[in-house]
Amino acid sequence: MIKEESLLYDQWVQFKKNRSAVFGLGIVVLFFLLALFASLLAPADPIAQHLEAQLTQPMHGGFLLGTDDLGRDILSRILFGARISLLVGAISVSISIVIGGVVGLVSGYFGGVVDLLVMRLIDIMLAFPSILLAIVICAALGPSLQNAMIAIGVIGVPSIARIVRASVLAEKEMDYVTAERSLGASNLRLIFSAILPNCMAPLIVQATLAYAGAIISAAGLSFLGLGAQPPTPEWGFMVSSGKEYISTAWWVITFPGLAILFAVLGFNLLGDGLRDVLDPRMKE
Amino acid sequence: MGRYLAKRFFLVIPTILGVVTLVFFLRFLSPGDPARLMLGERATPDAVKVLRAEWGLDRPKAEQYMVYMGKVLRLDLGRSYKTGDPVIREILTRFPATVELSIISIVIASVLGILAGVVAATRRNSLADFVAMVGSLVGVSIPIFWLGLILIIVFAVNLNLFPTGGRLDGRMLMEPITGFYTLDGFIYIFKEHDFSYFLSALHHIILPAVALATVPLAVIARVTRSAMLEIMGQDYIRTARAKGLPERSVIWSHAFRNALLPVITIIGIEFGYNLAGAVLTETIFAWPGIGNWLYTAVLSRDYLAVQGGVAFVSVAFILINLLVDVLYAYVNPRIRY
Numbered sequence: 001m002i003k004e005e006s007l008l009y010d011q012w013v014q015f016k017k018n019r020s021a022v023f024g025l026g027i028v029v030l031f032f033l034l035a036l037f038a039s040l041l042a043p044a045d046p047i048a049q050h051l052e053a054q055l056t057q058p059m060h061g062g063f064l065l066g067t068d069d070l071g072r073d074i075l076s077r078i079l080f081g082a083r084i085s086l087l088v089g090a091i092s093v094s095i096s097i098v099i100g101g102v103v104g105l106v107s108g109y110f111g112g113v114v115d116l117l118v119m120r121l122i123d124i125m126l127a128f129p130s131i132l133l134a135i136v137i138c139a140a141l142g143p144s145l146q147n148a149m150i151a152i153g154v155i156g157v158p159s160i161a162r163i164v165r166a167s168v169l170a171e172k173e174m175d176y177v178t179a180e181r182s183l184g185a186s187n188l189r190l191i192f193s194a195i196l197p198n199c200m201a202p203l204i205v206q207a208t209l210a211y212a213g214a215i216i217s218a219a220g221l222s223f224l225g226l227g228a229q230p231p232t233p234e235w236g237f238m239v240s241s242g243k244e245y246i247s248t249a250w251w252v253i254t255f256p257g258l259a260i261l262f263a264v265l266g267f268n269l270l271g272d273g274l275r276d277v278l279d280p281r282m283k284e
Numbered sequence: 285m286g287r288y289l290a291k292r293f294f295l296v297i298p299t300i301l302g303v304v305t306l307v308f309f310l311r312f313l314s315p316g317d318p319a320r321l322m323l324g325e326r327a328t329p330d331a332v333k334v335l336r337a338e339w340g341l342d343r344p345k346a347e348q349y350m351v352y353m354g355k356v357l358r359l360d361l362g363r364s365y366k367t368g369d370p371v372i373r374e375i376l377t378r379f380p381a382t383v384e385l386s387i388i389s390i391v392i393a394s395v396l397g398i399l400a401g402v403v404a405a406t407r408r409n410s411l412a413d414f415v416a417m418v419g420s421l422v423g424v425s426i427p428i429f430w431l432g433l434i435l436i437i438v439f440a441v442n443l444n445l446f447p448t449g450g451r452l453d454g455r456m457l458m459e460p461i462t463g464f465y466t467l468d469g470f471i472y473i474f475k476e477h478d479f480s481y482f483l484s485a486l487h488h489i490i491l492p493a494v495a496l497a498t499v500p501l502a503v504i505a506r507v508t509r510s511a512m513l514e515i516m517g518q519d520y521i522r523t524a525r526a527k528g529l530p531e532r533s534v535i536w537s538h539a540f541r542n543a544l545l546p547v548i549t550i551i552g553i554e555f556g557y558n559l560a561g562a563v564l565t566e567t568i569f570a571w572p573g574i575g576n577w578l579y580t581a582v583l584s585r586d587y588l589a590v591q592g593g594v595a596f597v598s599v600a601f602i603l604i605n606l607l608v609d610v611l612y613a614y615v616n617p618r619i620r621y
Contacts, residue, residue, distance in 0.1 A: 020418075124302035127602050128594075129560030132578075136594055139582040140313035216427055220564055223429045224579065239430050243568075246433055247441045257430030265425040272421070 014277045021273020027266030035082040042076035046233040055249045066251040068242060074251065077233035078259050084234050085263060088149050089214040093207050095153025096160045101203070103157065104164025105191050109172060115165075122158040130155045134217055138226040145218075145234070148227035152217050156210050163206050167199035174198075201278040205271055212267035219260050235260045288613055296606050300599055301353075307595045308352050311587055317341070318587045322365055339588075361592030366584055371592035375574060379596075380463025381451060382566070382573035386558040388466070389493040393500035394551050400501075401508025401547075405516060406535055416505055423502025432495040432568040439491060446491045449570030453484045465489075492569040496562055500554035507550045511543035545616055552608030559604065560597045 015021055034041065043064070050071035058066040058074075065074040107118040125133070137151035171177065172195060180194050219236025221227035228234030230241075235256040242252030311318065319335040320327065336342050340351060355362070361371035404416035440448040451465050452458060458481055461468045466489060469482030515521065516539055524534045563575035570576070574597060581589035 127299050127303050128598050129601055136310055219427055246437050250437050253433050260427045268421055268425050
């Protein structure tokens with residue numbers, strides 16, 4: 001039997017050859033599994049305080065990764081923290097994609113004054129250093145995880161809008177679009193069923209890399225006290241609450257930091273690999 | 285090229301006006317009234333009213349906007365509510381600390397990043413290439429606030445090699461000349477025949493500069509590598525080798541010179557980011573720069589300070605990017621607009 005020679009299959013074969021991309025995919029899948037089964041895997045309640053066991057060293061007293069200043073099990077907090085970080089990433093990237101996608105499609109497809117105005121606004125937003133903008137938005141809306149997601153979603157809009165606009169500009173002159181238009185397809189139909197599916201490759205790549213960025217930004221905002229609030233087991237917040245004990249209890253900040261590092265690394269490796277497979281033009 | 289530069293300069297003006305406008309309107313995201321937030325819940329309505337009038341908050345928004353823009357153009361950013369000092373003066377006293385940290389960290393990142401990128405490209409698929417590329421991915425994935433703390437744990441707390449924060453030893457008092465303490469310390473060597481200021485300033489800046497250098501280093505290494513790979517495959521490189529030139533000369537004076545263009549651009553962009561986004565690094569190392577100050581202003585809801593600080597930093601960021609573009613047009617003889 002001949003194997004199906006579909007484009008998707010070809011791409012999967014190519015992807016499998018890229019060892020670092022497969023490694024990245026493995027890390028991402030692992031983190032999703034940990035998040036999904038956190039309540040089964042975690043040895044303890046992530047917010048239960050064991051005041052008699054404050055700052056217990058790793059591998060002591062039944063705490064594999066030790067405890068924090070309130071005697072909470074760090075391993076359990078990291079496992080539940082995976083839920084939060086992955087959710088924050090998913091929601092903020094969705095915000096960026098929905099807003100940025102619509103803005104990019106509309107301004108690329110219709111062009112003219114709309115395009116000019118939108119592109120100026122995007123240039124202005126890109127002129128802001130993004131972490132600063134996130135801090136200011138978050139502070140203005142009030143510190144909470146929800147507002148951190150909004151802030152991170154908003155700062156991701158310009159880059160998504162730009163990428164979508166660029167692919168729309170390239171696609172809309174293609175013959176298949178002209179053909180559909182001459183058959184009487186409406187603008188909406190052309191945008192969503194003809195042009196959008198062909199812009200997916202760069203969008204998927206950008207979304208994966210933005211996911212990595214969202215996790216690290218959310219952790220940074222929580223570290224500054226502008227994101228997750230106690231007792232939420234958020235990784236950045238865990239690092240921040242351990243910073244007073246760095247001279248005595250290294251493990252309190254070390255393990256949540258490693259969790260951030262690996263999760264972000266996973267998404268970055270995956271994004272790089274997807275770029276090589278899906279969109280060879282974008283390769284540096 | 286003259287026309288290109290004129291166009292580029294001209295385009296910066298609406299961007300700066302747009303940024304200042306956006307900063308002005310960011311305040312309205314905040315649900316509360318700034319005067320009430322500042323005075324606290326227990327303030328009397330009269331006190332709030334007085335402060336609102338003093339800040340012009342009782343005026344129509346359009347008027348507030350015109351007044352604000354007019355003042356910003358005259359570099360009047362208002363007064364900080366907390367200290368009562370003009371915001372622009374607060375910014376300018378802290379800006380040198382940030383610039384100094386950014387310069388030292390971008391120098392570290394550029395030297396190591398270029399070296400790593402060139403080695404990785406010239407020994408493609410070797411162990412060195414693998415290590416450099418994995419290292420650069422880890423570098424962009426590492427949370428900088430965490431790395432800063434780890435550096436403090438290892439090098440300051442345990443090995444006791446560096447101080448945990450600040451710009452100078454606590455007992456030292458230096459009359460700033462340029463505001464760059466390493467440079468001021470250097471001048472002190474000749475003026476006062478005293479090495480201690482220079483050494484102390486250098487000692488304090490190393491850890492934060494290394495932490496801040498991580499991301500730019502990783503990015504510079506990747507860009508250098510791909511630029512070098514593209515050039516090493518070209519015919520003139522083969523010609524250079526065929527002439528019998530030593531490999532070192534082929535790499536550095538033939539290939540690297542042409543790979544330099546994208547590298548310069550990325551160094552400029554990363555420098556701009558460092559200048560603006562050093563909030564986390566400055567907070568961790570108690571570095572008295574603009575990021576640290578801005579963070580305190582955000583926490584204490586000192587809204588004129590936040591507005592002014594964000595506007596200032598963003599304009600600095602825009603101007604750095606302008607400078608990079610100009611530099612690029614200047615060093616690249618192929619670009620003639």
